[in-house]
Amino acid sequence: MIKFGLSLRAVAMAACLSFAGPSSAADLGSECCNDLEERIADLEATTARKGNRKVSLTITGYVTKQIMFWNDGVERNAYISDIGPTQATNFRITGEASISPGVNAGYMIRIQDLTDNPMGSSQNVPSTNQGLNVQMANWYVASKQLGKLSLGKNALAAKSAAMFTDLSGTQVIANYVLFDGGAFFLRSNGALTNLRWGDFGYCYAQQRPWGGDCDGIVMNGVRYDSPTFAGFSMSASWGEDDDWEIAGRYVGQVSGFKLAFGVGYSVNTDENTQPPPISTSKDSAYFQAGGYAQHLASGVFVHAAYGSEDNNGERTLAGFTEPNSHQWYLKGGIRRQWLPMGSSVIYAEYGAYIDQLSPTALAAGATSSEFERFGFGFVQEIDAASMSLWIKYREHHAEIDGASIGDIDDFRYISTGALINF
Known part of the structure; x- marks a missing residue:
């Protein structure tokens, strides 16, 4: 975390004193110092510093990269990339000011690095370069008694309500979204097809092959969050055009257990939530629920998430009925501090994506599908550097009815990388 509070003018004076000779060390009107002070004055006019304004400025974020070794049954390779478009390397600019006791106003801007987006990775593309992206930009007013109201490009009320209950320290590293591996083409009996793994983990609500977390993007909208009472809170939002x-x-914590639960429901009727449109009209309802429980004494934990999407019989542009679908995810493991550097986490995971057929899969004749993903991994936290190191293994398996593509070959990969917070 970085806070700006250093006096630039003090730096200028110190520089002048250190470079001035014995006869001129006290002469702050010298040509050297006058020139430097003029430059510093220009900087001060455009630089936010702690204490010079009523609104604070704080920069936080993290940097994360991984190397992914993959094998599709015929071809194998290694790619270096980030870890996904919604949880990629980023920095956040936040600030807050006090309006009155218990009432604050603030803002948040989050910039993501999408130059190495793994959701574009396939057999012939290591990653996609989408540059820097302003993921969020919003302001808010918050009251301890009345709650918080925010407006702008924002995480709306139910965003990732199930997934974000994972408090194991592995949520960013391992979850049920197809951040990596989803864009790889399927092989059938060794031959490449024109279908991707993400075509069997498709979310119509947000028109993307997320797999899980079908309400996981940010949108322009207004959100209200209630105050927290005994650990409980409620949220509601409206996003353009239209998302409720x-x-x-x-x-x-209850009886020696750390607990977290989340439930969300959303209805999206905007055909252009994520262009290009894939249907003439949209009416996607998404329900999600998730939870986490960790025994504090032993470190044993379990996390589960479930999602169900109802597309109410709407049709794709090609005339196919958008299927109703669901997915679920389970992760279990142990979190303990065996080493002095920080906690270690060992986990295993399993996810299932049922009938999440994309417009491309429907056009290929698919009528139902079951896409399974399982894996395991190890995470080592380094507290002194606010850092996590990991290595994980995952395997994809799918059974597809209707499409004439034969048996699907399994896809496997190992990734290792690190995340460092600042």
């Missing part, structure tokens, strides 16, 4: 969401959350 409600959610409930709980975080707390």
